[in-house]
Amino acid sequence: MDASSDSQRHPSGEDAAVGVQLQQMSACLDGELSDAEFSDVLQCLDRQSGGSMRQSWTAYHLIGESLRGEIAGHRGLAPADFLAGVRGRLAEDAPVEVVPPSLPLPDVSQPLVRGRAANDAVFRWKMVAGLASVAAVMAVTWGVLGTGPSGVSGPVMAQRGGEVSPVVAVSATPAQESTTTVAVETPQGTIIRDARLQQLLADHRQNGMSALQMPAGFLRNATHDNARGR
Amino acid sequence: MQVIFLHPLLFMRSWLTGTPRRWGAASMVALSMGWCGVAAAESSRSINEWLSRMHEASRQRAYVGTLVVSAGPAMSASRIWHVCDGTQQMERVETLTGAPRTTIRRNSEVITFDTEAKVAWTEKRESLGLFPELLRTPSNLIPDFYAVREQAPERVAGHVSDVIELQPKDKLRFAYRIWAEKKTGLVMKLQTLDERQQVLEQVAFTELQLDAPVRMDKLKKQMADTRGYEVLKPSLRKTTPEAEGWRLREPVPGFQSMSCHVRESEGSAAGVAPMQWVFSDGLASVSLFLEPYDPKRHAEEGQAATGATHSLTRRMGEHWLTAMGEVPMSTLKRFAQNLERAR
C-alpha cells in the first residue's frame, strides 16, 4: 500500500496538458509509450511548450546517464546549442536559401573542374551593363559601362566559357603581341578583352591597401585573379 | 564552479538557426530588445575594434578551408592552408578553378607558382604588413567615412558568425557586409555592396576547419622549392607623384595617397612603364595608372567593371590614364577630374 498519492496533481490549463505530455515523454524514454500516445507528444513539441519539453527530455536522459556514470568527466556542447547546430545545418542543405538577386549562389556541390580558360593567358573582360549572366564560369572579365566616345560595335558573338575563336576587333587596335583588344557584343552588353586592363588589375590588387586585405582580400586575389600576362 | 559568460547575442542564436531565415529587421529588433535591451542595429564593438579583431584572428589560428569568390556569374575557388607560430604567418592558396596556381605567403613575401607554365613570381607586398598599425594611427579615417551596424548572427560553413555592415557615410565608396566567426573574429564571408545594397562581389569560405594542424615546416619547404621553375621578380621603383609630375588639385574625401611606384621590366625604356599611384580610404583602394599616350596602344576610352572593381580610361594630354578601384564610377571620375600635371 502506498503512503503517497499516486494521482497527478492537476494544475490548470496548458500546464496540465504539458504535464501529461511530460509523463508521456518519460514513458517514451523507457520504451513504454504507445504510438498513439506519442502523437500527443509530437503535437506538444510543435507548440510553444516544445522548448521546455525538449529541455525536460534532455534532463531525463542526463539523469540516467549520470546515475550510470556515463557522463563523468565529459564536457560537451550544451544540448540546446548542439541541436541548434544540427537544425542549422539541415536547414542549410535545404534548397531554400536567401540569395541576393545579383549574385548566383556558388554551387559547391558540383565538383570544381578547371575550365578551358586554364590555358588562356589573356583573359576576357566582360562589359556588364547591369547584372548580366553570361554563361559558364569565366575568369575575370570586364564589362563596359555607359558609352565611351568611341562606342564599340561589332559582330555579335556567342559567349561561352573557354576560348573565343579569333574575333574581328572593330575599333580596337590591330593585333599586337601583348596588347590585344577585342570587342564582342552579347545580349547582355559589350565584352571587351583587354590584356592590358587585366595586367593593370593585377597591379592594382597587389598594391592596394585595405584593412580587409587580411585575410579576405589577399585570399580573394590569389583565388580569382589568375592572369599573368607578363 | 565554472563561470560561464554568455554574450547576450548567444541567446538569439538557436532561435535564429532554428527558424527560417526570412526575419525582417523589425522583428529582429523586437527579439533583441526583449533579450538585452540593445537595438540590433547598434554595434557591440567600434569599427576599429571589429577590423582589428578580424585582422588578429588570422594571425593567431591555423585553419584549412575552401574559399569561393563570386563576382557576377564568374566564380573561382581555392583551397587554403593557414598557419602561424607567433612570429610568422604562412599561407598557401591553391586554385581549384581557372589557371592552376599555387600562392604561398610568408608574412609579406609572396611567391606564386604557375604550375603549368613553370613560372614563379616572387614579390614583397608591403601593403600586407601595414595593418593593424594603420588602424591605430590618427590618419585612420575609416570611422569618419564608414558606420558600423551589427546584424543577427548567422552560420557560415557551419560556424556561427557575427554579421556586421560597414555603411559608407557618403556616395564615394561601397558598403561591406562581413561575417566574422564568433569566437575568433575570422572573416568567413565578405560582400561588397553597391549603393542599392546589391552584392557586387562575395568572398566566402564554404568549409573551414579551425585549428587544423598545418605544418609550417612543409610550407616553408614548398615556398623555397623553385626547381624547374623560371623565377621572375618584378622590379618596382618607388617614386612620388611629384617626381613623376602629377598632383591632385583637390583631394577626394577620405582617400589618402598611400604609395607611388613604377614597374620596370627588362627591355622596356624608361618612362614607358605606367606609374601607379595608390590611394585608400582604409577599406577601398584606388589606383591611378599613368603612362605616355601611345595611339597604337591606347584607343579605347571608356568605363568598365568587373565584380566590385571599376575602371575608367581616358586620355590626359600627352598621357593615358587608367583609374581603377573598388569604388563607384563617380569616385573614379572625381579622381580623373582632379588629376593634373604639375610641370
Place this chain on the structure above:
Amino acid sequence: MRTNDTTAAPSSDSDALLVQRTLAGEMRAYELLVLKYQRRVERLIGRMVRDVDLVQDIAQETFIRAYRALGQFRGDAQFYTWLYRIAVNTAKKQLMELKRDPLVFQSALKSAEEDETSSSERELTHGATDGETPEAILASKEIAEAVNAAMEALPEELRMAITLREIEGMSYEEIAQALDCPIGTVRSRIFRAREAISARIKPMLDRQGGKRW
C-alpha cells in the same frame, strides 16, 4: 542485471518509435533522437579526434548524415549501433582528408577508433575559457553531484522506482512485479522522480530556462 556497461544501448523501443516517426516526416522526433544521443556520439568522436571544435563539428555532421540515410536503417538492428558506425565513418572521413593532406601534422590526429567500453572518461584538456566567449558548456561533474543530492532527497518509493529503471534496467512490468503495484503507478513514480531531479539540473543545462530550445 545491468552494470555500468556503457556499451549496452539504452532501450531500443523508444528508438524504433522515434525513427519511425522521423521517416514519417516528423522532424521533432528526430530532434529527440539528437538530444538523446548527443553526448554518446561526442564521447565516441572525442576518442578519435582531439580538437574540441572538430569533435562538435563531426558530431553534428554525424546526425546530419544519419538523418539523410535514415531510409536505409533497417529496423531490426539497433539504432545506436547504426548511428555509432556513422559517427566513426564520419570522423574517419574527416581525418582521412586531413591525413591525405601533406601539410597537416599527423601526430596531432589520434589514431582510429577504440572500443567504447571504458566508462571512466578522460578529461578533454582543451580549455574553453581562454578569455574568448565560450559556447555554453555542459559540465558533467556538476550535474552528477546535483543528481546525487536530488536522489538522496527523494521519497523512498520514487527513488526505488527510478533506480530499478535506470540502474537495473528493468521494464515497467518487471518493476511493477518487484514492487507489487500497478504499472500505471510505476510510470507515475518514475516520472515524478525525474521531475524532482530535473528541477535541480535544468538550470545547469541552460541559463535562460527553456526558451532556447
